[in-house]
């Protein structure tokens with residue numbers, strides 16, 4: 001069985017994440033807090049590895065990108081200039097009866113049209129098959145009301161498009177009855193706090209909803225100190241906070257999450273479309289390099305008419321999650337809007353001088369922005385598999401395996417002495433374990449049958465196990481190297497093991 005054929009893949013992934021200590025609900029002993037998560041011992045390693053791979057590839061291994069780390073709480077004027085105070089909103093709809101809240105752009109409705117006449121409305125929350133759900137609801141509506149005639153195929157409409165006359169007639173998804181949904185209103189997603197001892201309007205500040213503004217606000221500092229020349233990028237990773245109306249799908253959409261963003265500044269006359277394409281390709285290649293299956297990746301170009309006025313183009317790299325194809329990474333060509341806004345609001349010039357044309361200009365920017373927690377979830381969904389295998393005794397069993405790339409696997413190697421009670425074996429195993437530990441996350445396990453120990457490592461995605469047996473200590477010093485995906489075993493020397501790790505873990 002492959003990942004794709006695992007029934008209820010999402011449930012299986014969430015259950016494994018809890019069972020093996022990847023992700024816990026935040027504040028679980030108090031009933032949890034919706035939209036917040038904790039990362040357990042294996043989760044924190046996996047997340048760190050993804051972040052480190054991104055940092056190494058994006059910053060350290062490129063000559064044209066530098067990194068920074070900016071504060072989470074910034075001057076409130078930053079968020080006025082960026083447009084977030086006025087415009088960082090989602091359309092919110094309340095159900096007055098059930099007190100449920102919905103995002104209007106995730107709530108759909110359709111007219112029930114029989115023999116060309118509208119008989120009422122049905123609604124459904126966005127899902128993998130929104131139209132199917134609306135069609136089924138329309139059929140049930142017609143049946144319940146005993147309406148005769150031919151039902152037209154439904155046309156799904158976003159609730160944001162509902163007219164004043166339609167809103168009172170659209171049923172709430174919570175109650176199934178019309179009359180309780182409010183018109184959509186703009187809900188600002190920024191978390192507010194206060195800075196200093198006084199709690200008044202002058203002390204209001206915000207937890208950042210994105211890391212990007214840090215790069216814009218520090219642009220001049222980096223230019224003046226960093227010996228950078230266009231085109232160049234500034235990158236950072238860090239926590240962002242959004243008071244999402246409907247956090248859902250595990251860590252896919254949470255209220256506290258981590259972003260990895262990079263602002264790539266180019267000359268105003270440079271070919272933005274070329275750089276935009278460069279970064280889309282780079283991001284896709286990078287996702288493949290950490291092991292996401294190519295079959296799950298696609299691109300979505302935002303419609304020109306839906307882009308912000310300053311935007312030249314946005315392409316999302318989409319991932320096929322178990323709950324549908326969703327945005328993973330957004331690559332936006334933002335013109336010089338952000339730096340221009342900060343220049344206007346702060347009065348501090350953001351333009352740089354072009355030695356060739358002797359003109360000053362504000363650079364344009366391409367922004368690849370991704371959520372670390374979203375990649376984490378994509379990685380688990382893409383790697384999870386259940387397979388039918390036969391154990392050493394010839395019995396069929398189901399093996400759960402996480403096919404994680406060695407680059408990001410939380411444990412790279414498990415060191416296993418064949419027997420627990422033979423000191424010569426455990427001593428040699430511990431010696432190897434200590435040596436590997438200096439450079440890699442490794443695990444020592446001497447408890448239980450060797451087959452069971454292999455399975456435990458398969459489930460957490462450890463690419464290799466090495467077993468120290470009698471041949472190791474009595475003959476040539478080689479170990480058995482067992483490969484997770486093929487389950488093949490071969491004998492290797494310590495030097496060969498180190499060379500393998502050096503090549504595959506980078």
Ligand code: ATP
Nearest residue numbers: 242244252253254257327328329330369370371374
């Ligand atoms: P969405 O439409 O899914 O709300 P967005 O278009 O608002 O996302 P951006 O503002 O472009 O997202 O943020 C960049 C990236 O940050 C997204 O591509 C996503 O990977 C991640 N991200 C955004 N919101 C969340 C969230 N609530 N939880 C986890 N990751 C998020």
